[in-house]
Each structure stands twice: as structure tokens, then as C-alpha cells.
Amino acid sequence: MAESIQAPMLVYLVTGGCGFLGEHIVRMLLEQEPRLRELRVFDLHLSSWLEELKTGPVQVTAIQGDVTQAHEVAAAMAGTHVVIHTAGLVDVFGRASPKTIHEVNVQGTQNVIEACVQTGTQFLVYTSSMEVVGPNIKGHPFYRGNEDTPYEIVHKHPYPCSKARAEQLVLEANGRKVRGGLPLVTCALRPTGIYGEGHQIMRDFYRQGLRLRGRLFRAIPASVEHGRVYVGNVAWMHVLVARELEQRAGLMGGQVYFCYDKSPYKSYEDFNMEFLGPCGLRLVGTRPLLPYWLLVLLATLNALLQWLLRPLLLYTPLLNPYTLAVANTTFTVSTNKAQRHFGYKPLFSWEESRARTILWVQSTEGSGQ
Numbered sequence: 607m608a609e610s611i612q613a614p615m616l617v618y619l620v621t622g623g624c625g626f627l628g629e630h631i632v633r634m635l636l637e638q639e640p641r642l643r644e645l646r647v648f649d650l651h652l653s654s655w656l657e658e659l660k661t662g663p664v665q666v667t668a669i670q671g672d673v674t675q676a677h678e679v680a681a682a683m684a685g686t687h688v689v690i691h692t693a694g695l696v697d698v699f700g701r702a703s704p705k706t707i708h709e710v711n712v713q714g715t716q717n718v719i720e721a722c723v724q725t726g727t728q729f730l731v732y733t734s735s736m737e738v739v740g741p742n743i744k745g746h747p748f749y750r751g752n753e754d755t756p757y758e759i760v761h762k763h764p765y766p767c768s769k770a771r772a773e774q775l776v777l778e779a780n781g782r783k784v785r786g787g788l789p790l791v792t793c794a795l796r797p798t799g800i801y802g803e804g805h806q807i808m809r810d811f812y813r814q815g816l817r818l819r820g821r822l823f824r825a826i827p828a829s830v831e832h833g834r835v836y837v838g839n840v841a842w843m844h845v846l847v848a849r850e851l852e853q854r855a856g857l858m859g860g861q862v863y864f865c866y867d868k869s870p871y872k873s874y875e876d877f878n879m880e881f882l883g884p885c886g887l888r889l890v891g892t893r894p895l896l897p898y899w900l901l902v903l904l905a906t907l908n909a910l911l912q913w914l915l916r917p918l919l920l921y922t923p924l925l926n927p928y929t930l931a932v933a934n935t936t937f938t939v940s941t942n943k944a945q946r947h948f949g950y951k952p953l954f955s956w957e958e959s960r961a962r963t964i965l966w967v968q969s970t971e972g973s974g975q
């Protein structure tokens with residue numbers, strides 16, 4: 607992508623551009639990519655906020671489509687230079703079947719890769735996940751790990767299985783010849799747990815706390831650390847990778863990068879309190895109120911109930927054996943690979959990320975957002 611002093615010429619496509627992360631990527635591209643001529647936003651469900659973006663200098667094209675449909679993906683991608691593939695089915699609660707998760711996350715990604723080859727799109731940035739590495743089902747801690755830290759990867763749950771397979775497909779596709787004969791350059795980003803404006807689970811905890819007269823009850827020991835990353839910084843890393851892939855194809859092609867910033871390492875619940883506390887909630891207990899064995903029992907019961915009730919209704923509580931294992935296992939990332947390879951520095955400080963998230967949580971009260 608040669609630097610141009612003339613009219614902007616690049617066409618980008620963001621799959622899943624109407625989701626939590628996707629919206630931030632779309633807005634960030636419009637703010638931070640001066641070479642953009644057209645931005646295509648491809649999603650199963652188009653959001654109304656896209657309309658307001660259509661009045662700016664960049665042509666924003668909304669495309670309602672399904673990544674599992676190869677022809678829809680290929681049609682949307684014709685003539686694009688870069689694709690940021692963020693669409694995915696994020697489900698660790700049993701809302702979707704393992705088959706559907708596989709179709710969207712794995713087959714959908716395969717369709718994006720084949721469309722790159724078919725249409726001549728040369729740069730592909732994939733939103734992977736830390737879940738590709740862990741936590742594993744044995745509960746082994748990953749403490750301040752980086753992209754090269756050895757870790758026993760054991761997947762059973764459909765979501766991490768699908769993200770791992772999709773990431774592998776993306777990395778293996780690096781170097782394939784696309785239409786016109788140039789090599790495909792791919793790269794995968796692995797965010798830890800993302801937070802920020804639009805984070806639905808945060809909003810759900812907030813509402814639950816309001817219902818419980820301003821209280822949440824500690825379930826996880828404060829000593830279990832989680833790595834979290836602000837959505838604006840995740841979006842910024844995507845934009846930067848997309849921008850740098852051509853110049854640094856040899857270095858970055860086929861690589862994975864953890865997505866990180868300077869958010870503090872804390873337990874899942876203590877981290878959420880950084881935002882929910884200033885919104886008037888309080889976390890009750892310095893230690894978990896229930897013993898761990900009882901939580902395991904409740905989680906197992908929930909899984910059993912989900913299975914029994916499935917013919918009648920979808921029972922999808924937050925607590926299940928998988929979410930309990932993830933929440934109860936230390937998983938923190940400490941790396942500078944993205945900084946070394948393409949000069950990434952978080953765009954938003956921790957203070958700013960926190961302030962923005964608090965404002966958003968406050969704005970969701972009674973707003974039905």
C-alpha cells in the first residue's frame with residue numbers, strides 16, 4: 607500500500623462490523639486511516655448507527671450477509687484491498703449448538719480465506735482469541751505469558767476449539783497466491799477478555815447488581831488474575847496491523863499477536879468493580895461467599911438442567927463448568943511482540959479506558975441498551 611498524496615484509494619471490509627468490537631474497528635478506521643476510500647461493513651445484522659457514518663468523506667457500504675455463505679462473502683469482497691475478519695459466534699453459555707459455532711467460526715473463516723484467493727484481496731487480519739491458548743481445562747495458570755510461553759493447550763469447549771481451528775486456517779493461508787498472483791498476507795490477533803463501551807456481560811452484571819440493591823457477591827478468589835484489554839485498544843491494534851501488513855509482510859505474515867494494553871491484572875470480579883464501583887455497586891466479601899466445591903456442583907447442575915430442558919427451552923446461565931473454570935484460572939499476558947513488530951502502543955491509557963467505560967455503564971441505566 608504505497609503512501610499516496612492523491613485521493614484515498616483503499617477499500618477495506620470488516621466482517622462482524624456491527625458487533626461490540628466490530629463497531630469500534632469501523633469507527634477507528636474512519637478516524638485513523640486517511641488512505642481509506644471505501645469501508646464495507648459486512649454483518650448478519652446491520653445496526654442503525656451505520657446510517658450516521660454514511661454522511662462522512664469515506665464511502666461506507668453496509669452489506670447484510672452471512673459468513674457461512676461463501677458466495678455472499680466473495681461478492682462482498684470483490685475489489686477490496688484489506689479484510690478484517692471479526693465476525694464470530696461468541697458463545698460459552700450453550701446458546702448455540704457446537705455445529706453452528708463451527709459453521710460460523712471455522713467455515714466462515716475458510717470462506718473469507720477462499721474469497722481472498724478468488725477476488726485478489728491480499729491482506730487478511732483475523733480476530734482470534736486468547737482462548738486459543740487457554741485457560742486449559744486442567745486449570746493451569748498462564749502467568750504474564752507471551753506468544754512463545756509453553757502452555758499445555760487442551761480444548762474441549764466448542765468456542766475455543768473453533769477459534770483455534772480458524773486461527774490455524776488463517777495462519778496456514780499466509781503465502782497462498784491470490785488472484786493476480788500476489789501472495790496472501792495474514793495475521794491473527796488474540797485479545798484477552800475485552801471490556802469497554804458496548805460490553806454486554808458488563809451491562810448484565812450492572813443490572814444484576816441494581817436488582818440486588820447495589821450488591822454483587824464475590825464468587826472467585828481475588829488472587830486469580832485475569833488479563834483484560836480495552837476495546838478501543840483492540841480496535842487500534844487491528845487498524846495498525848492492517849496498515850503495516852504490506853510494508854512488513856515478511857515479518858508479520860503468518861504471525862500471532864496477543865492484544866494487550868496497560869489495564870491492571872485483577873480477578874474478573876475485582877476488575878469489573880473498577881467500573882461498577884463508581885456506578886454505585888459494591889462487591890460483598892473479601893473471600894468467595896460459597897466454597898469452590900459448591901460452585902462446581904452448581905455449575906454442573908446448571909449444565910445438567912440445560913441438557914434436560916433443551917427440548918423445551920434454552921437455559922443458559924452465566925455459571926457453567928466452562929465459565930467457572932475460565933473465571934477461576936489465572937490467565938495474564940505480558941508481551942511486547944506487537945510493539946516490536948509494528949510499533950503498537952495503546953492509544954487509550956488505563957485512566958481513559960476506565961473513564962469511558964464508566965460513562966457507558968452509567969448511560970445504560972434504564973436506557974434498554
Ligand SMILES: NC(=O)C1=CN([C@@H]2O[C@H](COP(=O)(O)OP(=O)(O)OC[C@H]3O[C@@H](n4cnc5c(N)ncnc54)[C@H](O)[C@@H]3O)[C@@H](O)[C@H]2O)C=CC1
Pocket residue numbers: 621622623624625626627628648649650651671672673674692693694695696710714733734735736769796797798799800801
Ligand atoms: N468479547 C471478547 O471478550 C472477545 C472476543 N473475541 C473475538 O472478537 C470477535 C468479535 O467479538 P465480539 O465483538 O465480542 O462479539 P459480537 O457478538 O458483539 O460481534 C460479532 C459480530 O459478528 C456478527 N456475526 C455473527 N455471525 C455472523 C455470520 N454468520 N455472518 C456475518 N456476521 C456474523 C454478529 O452479528 C456480530 O455483529 C469474535 O471473533 C470473538 O471471537 C476475542 C477475544 C475476546
Ligand SMILES: C[C@H](CCCC(C)(C)O)[C@H]1CC[C@H]2[C@@H]3[C@H](O)CC4=CC(=O)CC[C@]4(C)[C@H]3CC[C@]12C
Pocket residue numbers: 696698734735736737798799800807825826874924925926928929930932933
Ligand atoms: C461469565 C464469566 C464470569 C462469570 C463467573 C461467575 C458465574 C462465577 O460469576 C466470564 C469470566 C471470564 C470470561 C471469558 C474471558 O474473558 C475470555 C473470553 C474470551 C473470548 O474470546 C470470548 C469471551 C470469553 C470466553 C469470556 C466469556 C465470559 C467469561 C467466561
